[in-house]
Amino acid sequence: MKKTLLIGVDLGGTNTKIALISKETNILGRSTFLTKAYTLKEDLIKKLINEVNGLLRSNGYSINNLTGIGIGLAGLVDYSKGFIFDLTNISGWRKVPLRSILESKLNVPVYLDNDANAICLGEYLYGAGKNSNNLVLVSLGTGIGAGIIINGRLYRGSSFSAGEIGHIIINENGPKCGCGSFGCLEAYIGNSAITRAANEGFKKKRSKILNRIIKGNIKNLTPQHLSLAAKEGDPLSIGIWKDAGRYLGIGLSALVNLLNPDKIVICGGISKAGDFLLAPAIKSLKKFSMDVPGKIVKVLRSKLGDDAGVIGAASLVRYGG
Amino acid sequence: MKKTLLIGVDLGGTNTKIALISKETNILGRSTFLTKAYTLKEDLIKKLINEVNGLLRSNGYSINNLTGIGIGLAGLVDYSKGFIFDLTNISGWRKVPLRSILESKLNVPVYLDNDANAICLGEYLYGAGKNSNNLVLVSLGTGIGAGIIINGRLYRGSSFSAGEIGHIIINENGPKCGCGSFGCLEAYIGNSAITRAANEGFKKKRSKILNRIIKGNIKNLTPQHLSLAAKEGDPLSIGIWKDAGRYLGIGLSALVNLLNPDKIVICGGISKAGDFLLAPAIKSLKKFSMDVPGKIVKVLRSKLGDDAGVIGAASLVRYGG
Numbered sequence: 001m002k003k004t005l006l007i008g009v010d011l012g013g014t015n016t017k018i019a020l021i022s023k024e025t026n027i028l029g030r031s032t033f034l035t036k037a038y039t040l041k042e043d044l045i046k047k048l049i050n051e052v053n054g055l056l057r058s059n060g061y062s063i064n065n066l067t068g069i070g071i072g073l074a075g076l077v078d079y080s081k082g083f084i085f086d087l088t089n090i091s092g093w094r095k096v097p098l099r100s101i102l103e104s105k106l107n108v109p110v111y112l113d114n115d116a117n118a119i120c121l122g123e124y125l126y127g128a129g130k131n132s133n134n135l136v137l138v139s140l141g142t143g144i145g146a147g148i149i150i151n152g153r154l155y156r157g158s159s160f161s162a163g164e165i166g167h168i169i170i171n172e173n174g175p176k177c178g179c180g181s182f183g184c185l186e187a188y189i190g191n192s193a194i195t196r197a198a199n200e201g202f203k204k205k206r207s208k209i210l211n212r213i214i215k216g217n218i219k220n221l222t223p224q225h226l227s228l229a230a231k232e233g234d235p236l237s238i239g240i241w242k243d244a245g246r247y248l249g250i251g252l253s254a255l256v257n258l259l260n261p262d263k264i265v266i267c268g269g270i271s272k273a274g275d276f277l278l279a280p281a282i283k284s285l286k287k288f289s290m291d292v293p294g295k296i297v298k299v300l301r302s303k304l305g306d307d308a309g310v311i312g313a314a315s316l317v318r319y320g321g
Numbered sequence: 322m323k324k325t326l327l328i329g330v331d332l333g334g335t336n337t338k339i340a341l342i343s344k345e346t347n348i349l350g351r352s353t354f355l356t357k358a359y360t361l362k363e364d365l366i367k368k369l370i371n372e373v374n375g376l377l378r379s380n381g382y383s384i385n386n387l388t389g390i391g392i393g394l395a396g397l398v399d400y401s402k403g404f405i406f407d408l409t410n411i412s413g414w415r416k417v418p419l420r421s422i423l424e425s426k427l428n429v430p431v432y433l434d435n436d437a438n439a440i441c442l443g444e445y446l447y448g449a450g451k452n453s454n455n456l457v458l459v460s461l462g463t464g465i466g467a468g469i470i471i472n473g474r475l476y477r478g479s480s481f482s483a484g485e486i487g488h489i490i491i492n493e494n495g496p497k498c499g500c501g502s503f504g505c506l507e508a509y510i511g512n513s514a515i516t517r518a519a520n521e522g523f524k525k526k527r528s529k530i531l532n533r534i535i536k537g538n539i540k541n542l543t544p545q546h547l548s549l550a551a552k553e554g555d556p557l558s559i560g561i562w563k564d565a566g567r568y569l570g571i572g573l574s575a576l577v578n579l580l581n582p583d584k585i586v587i588c589g590g591i592s593k594a595g596d597f598l599l600a601p602a603i604k605s606l607k608k609f610s611m612d613v614p615g616k617i618v619k620v621l622r623s624k625l626g627d628d629a630g631v632i633g634a635a636s637l638v639r640y641g642g
Contacts, residue, residue, distance in 0.1 A: 076613060085613075134479045146579070150471050157581025158455045161613040164578040169571050169609050171492045181609055250490050254575050257485040258467070260478025288490050288502055292397060292406075292482040 005061060006317050007052055009071040010115065010309030011035065013089025013142075016048070019310035020055050023067075025126050027307060029059040041092050049105055068109035069102065070316035072118030072309055074143070078160055079113040079316075085160070088143065111316040115139075115309060116163055117154055119302075120147025121319055122312025123265045127303035134261040137302075138165060138252070140270035142191045148259070154319070166190065168254050170247060185251040189244045191270065194223050197243065201236045209234035223270055230276040241276035248277065249284025252299070256285060260293040267302035274301070326382060327638050328373055330392040331436065331630030332356065334410025334463075337369070340631035341376050344388075346447050348628060350380040362413050370426055389430035390423065391637035393439030393630055395464070399481055400434040400637075406481075409464065432637040436460075436630060437484055438475055440623075441468025442640055443633025444586045448624035455582040458623075459486060459573070461591035463512045469580070475640070487511065489575050491568060506572040510565045512591065515544050518564065522557045530555035544591055551597040562597035569598065570605025573620070577606060581614040588623035595622070 005028070010017040014036060020029040031051050038044035052069065056062055075087035082099020102110045113121075120137035123129040129137065135149040144166030148155045156162055166186035167179050174183025175193070187193055198221055202210060210229040214220045229237035252264060266278065278299065286294050304311050326349070331338040333356060341350040352372050359365035373390065377383055396408035403420020423431045434442075441458035444450040450458065456470040465487030469476045477483055487507035488500050495504025496514070508514055523531060523539055531550040535541045550558035573585060587599065599620065607615050625632050 148579075150476060151474075153472075155471060155580075157614065158583040159581055159613050159617045161611060162579065162581040164581075164611050164614065167578050167611050168489075168575040170490070171494075172567075172571055172609075173492075179611065246493075250493055254489040255579065257488050258469075258483065258576065258579060259476075260480055260483040260485075262479040288493075290482060290485050290488050290500065292480050293478065293485065296480045 003065060003067050005065045006067055006314040007055070007069040008310035008312070008314030009048070009052075009069065010118075010313055011048075011071055011073045012115070012309070013074060013087075016051075017310050018048075018051050018055055019307070019314070020059055020061070021311065021314045025311060025314075027310070029055050030310075031055045035090065039092070041096065044090075045098075045101060049102070052106065063106055063108055066108045068111060068317035069106070070111045070113075070118065070313040071098070072113060072115035072313040072316070074115050076160055077112050077114050079111070079117070079156065082110060082112045084112065109317065113154075113313075113316050114145075114147070114156075114160070114163075115312075116145040116147040117156060118147070118312035118316055119267060119304075119308045120149060120265075120312070121154055122304055122308055122315045123267070123302060124149050125315050125319070126311060127308065128265045128300040129263055132261075132263040134259065135263045135265065136163075136165075136255050136259065136261050137265045137267065138255075140189065140248075140266060140268040144186045144190055144251075146255070150259075165251055165255065168251060170250055185247065188247040189251075189270065191223055194226065194240060194244055194270065195221055197240050198226055198236070201240060205236065207234050207236040210237060224272065227273045227276065230273065238276060241273050242280045244270075244273075245277045245280030246284045248281040249286075250288050252281065252285045253288035253294070256289040256293045256297050261297055264297060264299045265302055266299065267304075267308050271301060324386060324388050326386045327388055327635040328376070328390040329631035329633070329635030330369065330373075330390065331439075331634055332369075332392055332394045333436070333630070334395060334408075337372075338631050339369075339372050339376055340628070340635070341380055341382070342632065342635045346632060346635075348631070350376050351631075352376045356411065360413070362417065365411075366419075366422060370423070373427065384427055384429055387429045389432060389638035390427070391432045391434075391439065391634040392419070393434060393436035393634040393637070395436050397481055398433050398435050400432070400438070400477065403431060403433045405433065430638065434475075434634075434637050435466075435468070435477075435481070435484075436633075437466040437468040438477060439468070439633035439637055440588060440625075440629045441470060441586075441633070442475055443625055443629055443636045444588070444623060445470050446636050446640070447632060448629065449586045449621040450584055453582075453584040455580065456584045456586065457484075457486075457576050457580065457582050458586045458588065459576075461510065461569075461587060461589040465507045465511055465572075467576070471580075486572055486576060489572060491571055506568065509568040510572075510591065512544055515547065515561060515565055515591065516542055518561050519547055519557070522561060526557065528555050528557040531558055545593065548594045548597065551594065559597060562594050563601045565591070565594075566598045566601030567605045569602040570607075571609050573602065573606045574609035574615075577610040577614045577618050582618055585618060585620045586623055587620065588625075588629050592622060
């Protein structure tokens with residue numbers, strides 16, 4: 001029996017996505033469940049094992065067809081030991097040796113890493129980061145994080161927490177961030193900051209286009225609505241993406257000035273605003289970067305899109321650390 | 322004849338320092354000249370060659386005793402080719418293949434790198450950065466730069482310009498920087514920013530201690546005077562170092578959050594303020610860093626001190642890229 005298949009797991013605070021992936025990186029099957037429905041660690045682990053087995057079975061395979069399972073998690077992970085220190089949005093997951101737990105139950109190699117690292121590796125090997133040497137993957141969503149490839153290898157830092165670009169300071173007197181600090185990039189362009197800015201703008205001047213899209217209920221508003229409205233020419237939404245882009249560019253310029261990468265790949269929900277966000281971001285990045293590193297760096301959108309999480313996680317198996 | 326000796330050259334905009342160094346990293350002899358006195362590139366190269374030969378001769382050696390010559394320069398350098406793209410404070414040095422010029426005239430291996438990279442390597446191999454894996458050397462002076470060691474190797478970036486920490490943005494609405502941008506770290510804590518702050522403070526409230534140290538002439542004031550005055554308890558000087566430390570800590574927190582280094586080593590003229598600068602810098606670094614990377618990182622002063630430039634440059638020879 002050939003052990004050529006991979007499973008990639010994107011274990012997020014809201015949803016867990018699982019994909020069965022061929023050695024050519026084609027997705028052969030998918031499965032999704034609500035992470036939040038499993039508040040006990042043991043229950044979530046059991047659910048994960050059941051889903052993996054179910055996904056294999058429903059596609060005509062068994063665990064014996066797997067090279068391994070890769071898991072990307074939003075949290076602090078020792079990839080070398082497959083050990084979770086803590087998860088960002090799921091409580092009860094402090095100090096969990098998830099690799100050894102899963103390997104003993106599934107009898108297949110398991111690899112864990114922080115989700116931004118996994119996505120970064122996926123984009124580097126199979127997506128927008130191909131042929132790069134020094135790559136930073138920036139994930140924009142509720143939280144803002146980064147994965148870093150240095151000289152063709154994932155760089156995790158001295159205690160596995162490199163890439164916290166969401167918490168570099170844009171302005172020491174800026175708004176309070178969820179992390180407790182002030183003026184972090186995330187406090188300007190995280191999901192909730194953008195939603196808040198839209199709410200405030202909407203209260204000042206009610207936008208017709210946006211009002212139709214959110215069906216008259218401002219409480220429904222998400223960044224996705226702002227992307228839709230911007231595409232229809234809504235000035236409020238376009239303005240909000242423009243501001244967010246300026247701040248994003250300032251944050252990216254710190255990356256560029258410090259690390260002089262050849263590519264920055266942007267992914268995550270917020271990045272779906274596309275050029276409404278990226279054009280002002282690139283303009284601001286160029287303004288606030290030194291000439292030499294600002295000239296060489298290319299800013300690209302993720303190529304793996306919504307599959308970046310599972311493909312990235314699966315790529316951990318091949319990469320092997 | 323044993324080829325065991327090294328020569329390290331710290332080619333700065335004001336002075337050029339040369340040292341003859343044993344394989345045990347002891348300094349056997351020194352020589353210094355005013356870089357500014359040689360406005361023509363050819364004259365500066367000739368002077369450099371004469372000084373190297375003179376230093377060897379006066380210590381009873383010849384070029385045949387050298388393993389190689391290492392040179393650190395303030396500018397953009399392709400270390401792999403020994404090629405200077407540009408020097409920061411010396412005009413007429415665009416696109417100079419200095420390695421091949423010197424090797425053909427001296428018949429000994431020559432290694433070039435950016436000065437912050439050279440100092441970083443020196444501190445990593447022989448100074449405060451020993452036993453580190455991921456180290457950032459931050460040099461504080463007229464300009465503010467950094468050298469980066471990642472997994473035990475110098476990291477230069479995709480176009481040899483990594484480490485420009487002086488130009489990360491602290492506040493987009495901040496003061497204009499020499500680089501043309503606004504609110505860069507260097508615009509807050511570079512030599513001239515600190516001198517300007519002291520001037521303004523002194524005009525508002527004349528400090529007795531500082532006035533004695535600068536001999537009544539505010540135009541004489543340098544950051545070194547502020548260090549002396551702080552040691553005597555001068556509140557103005559102490560306050561200026563405290564402010565500078567807060568800004569430095571914000572800049573370092575970007576390093577810490579992005580790179581999660583185990584050590585940051587501080588060197589350069591401004592760093593001689595010691596704990597007047599470093600205590601508030603560390604406090605601010607902890608405040609603006611994420612918990613995990615903020616906890617692990619150690620902030621230390623350079624151990625090689627004024628010799629960091631020449632020892633670092635010489636260490637390029639052994640390191641060999």
